[in-house]
Amino acid sequence: MKCPHCNHTFALTWKEYFLEILGCHDCVACKRRFKLSFSWLYLAITVLMALIIGGLATFLIVRCTHSRVMAVVGSLVIVLVVLLPLDRWLDDNWRKSAPLEPDKPES
Numbered sequence: 001m002k003c004p005h006c007n008h009t010f011a012l013t014w015k016e017y018f019l020e021i022l023g024c025h026d027c028v029a030c031k032r033r034f035k036l037s038f039s040w041l042y043l044a045i046t047v048l049m050a051l052i053i054g055g056l057a058t059f060l061i062v063r064c065t066h067s068r069v070m071a072v073v074g075s076l077v078i079v080l081v082v083l084l085p086l087d088r089w090l091d092d093n094w095r096k097s098a099p100l101e102p103d104k105p106e107s
């Protein structure tokens with residue numbers, strides 16, 4: 001991630017990802033808060049990957065076990081195992097950051 005205030009680049013850790021699941025983060029250098037911007041492409045990629053992985057997992061689990069409960073639980077676990085690292089990677093490398101409050105002019 002890149003801080004929009006001081007342009008410092010730092011890695012998003014799992015702890016920070018889960019603590020700030022809504023996408024508001026503190027810069028490790030200047031300690032100011034910023035948010036990750038929303039985009040329809042980000043939402044489309046995430047939803048599309050969830051549907052593809054979930055659909056494929058459901059199909060394969062139902063085919064092998066003939067159990068709807070196993071399909072729901074198994075698909076949910078598989079989607080989370082694949083989607084959380086993808087979402088964290090998108091947050092860290094792809095989503096743009098924007099300041100929560102405007103920068104104050106230097107006096």
Ligand SMILES: [Zn+2]
Binds near residue numbers: 006029030032
């Ligand atoms: Zn900063």
